[in-house]
Amino acid sequence: MAEHDPTKPRPGTSRRDFLRGSGLAAATAVLTAPAVAALDEAKAAAVEDGPKVLSGELPITLQVNGHEMSCKVEPRSTLLDTLRHRLDVTGPKRVCDRGSCGACTVIVDGDTVYSCTTLAVSCQGHEIRTLESFDTGATGVPHAFHQHDALMCGYCTPGFVTACKAMLEKNPNPTIEEAKRGLDGNICRCGTYVGVLEAAMAAAKAMKKEA
Ligand code: FES
Ligand code: FES
Numbered sequence: 001m002a003e004h005d006p007t008k009p010r011p012g013t014s015r016r017d018f019l020r021g022s023g024l025a026a027a028t029a030v031l032t033a034p035a036v037a038a039l040d041e042a043k044a045a046a047v048e049d050g051p052k053v054l055s056g057e058l059p060i061t062l063q064v065n066g067h068e069m070s071c072k073v074e075p076r077s078t079l080l081d082t083l084r085h086r087l088d089v090t091g092p093k094r095v096c097d098r099g100s101c102g103a104c105t106v107i108v109d110g111d112t113v114y115s116c117t118t119l120a121v122s123c124q125g126h127e128i129r130t131l132e133s134f135d136t137g138a139t140g141v142p143h144a145f146h147q148h149d150a151l152m153c154g155y156c157t158p159g160f161v162t163a164c165k166a167m168l169e170k171n172p173n174p175t176i177e178e179a180k181r182g183l184d185g186n187i188c189r190c191g192t193y194v195g196v197l198e199a200a201m202a203a204a205k206a207m208k209k210e211a
């Protein structure tokens with residue numbers, strides 16, 4: 001009987017079975033020689049240096065709204081949890097807690113970040129700003145939101161105000177399209193987008209007058 005060529009489907013084997021079989025064979029091949037050697041090397045290194053495991057609570061100091069704030073957190077603690085539950089900075093809100101709504105937005109070194117998906121320990125040595133530090137006077141972003149009815153339930157509002165502030169610091173004279181792009185990491189379930197954009201443009205105008 002002629003030997004079967006393994007690269008060809010067996011008679012009676014479906015194309016799906018053939019592809020599944022070839023994929024498995026390829027994966028096995030990849031995992032054999034180089035991968036096993038790398039794994040052995042990594043295991044040897046781990047035994048030599050000892051595994052680096054961070055556990056328990058660590059003391060950290062964060063620069064928040066111009067103040068040094070210290071607390072202890074587990075290494076896995078998010079910036080949002082740390083701000084709200086350890087440092088009593090409750091402006092950033094937890095809504096989705098998975099980096100998709102923007103309610104927890106804070107400014108780190110001038111850029112907006114979702115604090116619910118940022119580790120607190122990684123923010124040491126960086127400048128963190130939340131809306132507690134913003135100007136609430138007539139030329140501030142919060143005032144513009146109030147004047148332009150840019151909120152309903154208000155859950156998204158701290159995130160929008162923060163994103164708007166960061167956007168205007170980078171681009172004090174945005175077009176509507178630029179403002180939309182600058183705020184596109186934030187979601188409002190109540191649909192206040194028209195008011196939010198009006199507020200953003202009004203805040204830009206007010207800040208320009210003040211300057
Ligand atoms: S709570 Fe962080 S993105 Fe929604
Ligand atoms: S005002 Fe309710 S989610 Fe935006």
